[in-house]
Amino acid sequence: MILANIPITIDRDDARRAAAEELSKPEYRAAEPSWFQRALSWLAQRVSDLFAAVSGVVPGGPLGLLVLLAVVVLVIVVVRLRVGKVARTVRGRRAVFEDTTRAAEDYRRAAEDAFAAGDVATAVRERFRGLVRGLEERGVLDARSGRTADEAAREAGAQLPESRDELAFAASLFDAVHYGGRPATAEDYRRLVALDGRTQRERPGVLA
Incomplete structure (x- = not known):
């Protein structure tokens, strides 16, 4: 296979760090209140566990990790698109005043x-x-x-x-x-x- 001749330098720790760093960026934290932050932390931990579990059993070793990393990146892109749309929609419905009688x-x-x-x-x-x-x-x-x-x-x-x-x-x-x-x-x-x-x-x- 052609891919077999491509040098792979990413390892489990690098992949885990990349996923965790991406998911901790400010746009994720600012998108929603604390429940969303907790969900992202949970997702980052699941990604970390996945890399730890798969690194020793996926055929191809580093190549398998590279495929999984590509999947994670795809998920992150989808989440970003969805969060952006939802956040803009929700913000658009948020009124300034709750009480119309105060001066x-x-x-x-x-x-x-x-x-x-x-x-x-x-x-x-x-x-x-x-x-x-x-x-x-x-x-x-x-x-x-x-x-x-x-x-x-x-x-x-x-x-x-x-x-x-x-x-x-x-x-x-x-x-x-x-x-x-x-x-x-x-x-x-x-x-x-x-x-x-x-x-x-x-x-x-x-x-x-």
């Missing part, structure tokens, strides 16, 4: 209280909601239920071009922290506070 200042006070208590994730979530509600109160955005963070950023950015990029960042941050379980930092929160103040001062449709 912008209510959200801002809740954010400050949470930040002072060390709950930065809640502070980020509430500050973004305060920012969006503030834009609704100013008439920059129409008051509409069911609006997602991306929609709010896109619509507000069209009216406030100087803040467009920061609004897109804020929407991504809100989704990642509130829905994706991403840890929030004090810098994230301070950046939202600065943006909130800026959007309250910026005049709609006016470039500097």
Whole structure:
């Protein structure tokens, strides 16, 4: 066979490490909350066990491992495609507000209280909601239920071009922290506070 003449350098440890490193990449961890991370850890362990069990019994030794590695890579590609589609679909249905009665200042006070208590994730979530509600109160955005963070950023950015990029960042941050379980930092929160103040001062449709 032609394949028999091709030098094979991959061994069991290399294959196991490659699979584990691929499955631990950030896009997998950020795709869904902790249950998904646990599922990926379980899959990585099963792949490791598979390589350990098969390395001594598959005909061809290294060649068999190479075939198995190709299968693992194929599975990873499929998972990536599916996760990307599902994640985008789910994000598209995630609304900013759960309570339509609170004012912008209510959200801002809740954010400050949470930040002072060390709950930065809640502070980020509430500050973004305060920012969006503030834009609704100013008439920059129409008051509409069911609006997602991306929609709010896109619509507000069209009216406030100087803040467009920061609004897109804020929407991504809100989704990642509130829905994706991403840890929030004090810098994230301070950046939202600065943006909130800026959007309250910026005049709609006016470039500097």
